Amino acid sequence: MIYPTSWIGIVHRGKLQKGEICLIHAASSGVGLAALQIAKSIGATVIATAGSDQKLRVCKDHGADYVIDYRKDLKWWETVNQIVQGLKPGNKGVDVVYKTVVFVSIKKKWLGV
Numbered sequence: 273m274i275y276p277t278s279w280i281g282i283v284h285r286g287k288l289q290k291g292e293i294c295l296i297h298a299a300s301s302g303v304g305l306a307a308l309q310i311a312k313s314i315g316a317t318v319i320a321t322a323g324s325d326q327k328l329r330v331c332k333d334h335g336a337d338y339v340i341d342y343r344k345d346l347k348w349w350e351t352v353n354q355i356v357q358g359l360k361p362g363n364k365g366v367d368v369v370y371k372t373v374v375f376v377s378i379k380k381k382w383l384g385v
Contacts, residue, residue: 278307281370283314290315292367293356297342300327303372305334311368317359319352319366 282288294311298304299320311318312335320336322328328339338355342348356363 274302274306275310277303278310278370282307282310282368286368286370288314288316288368291317293317293319293359293363294368294370295319295321295352295366296336297321297369297371298323299336299339299372300330301372304370305330307370307372308334308336311370316368319355321348 282294286294288294288311294307294316296304296307296311296318299308299318300322304320304322308318308320308331317338318336319338319340320328320331321340321342322331323341323343325341328341331339340348340351345351352366356366
């Protein structure tokens with residue numbers, strides 16, 4: 273059930289497209305890794321969050337472009353925005369957010385200020 277769950281969130285609900293930026297919270301979980309692989313197969317840039325160095329390595333090993341430890345980086349959303357500005361100057365945030373612990377799929381500029 274993990275791949276269909278992630279497919280629905282990333283593709284069906286989030287409408288993620290090639291070249292967009294996807295933020296995946298708790299990306300080292302089974303559902304998170306499936307979402308990460310789906311997003312990468314579409315051609316998206318993936319920012320993954322996790323709560324330990326070991327989990328971040330798992331995310332990198334599965335293709336995450338950027339990783340953030342939300343336990344160490346207490347203002348992780350600012351780090352996300354810095355990454356986005358480096359990739360797409362002027363963007364107000366990521367294109368799709370996928371949170372695996374509590375399902376969230378929000379399209380366009382969720383983290384924008």
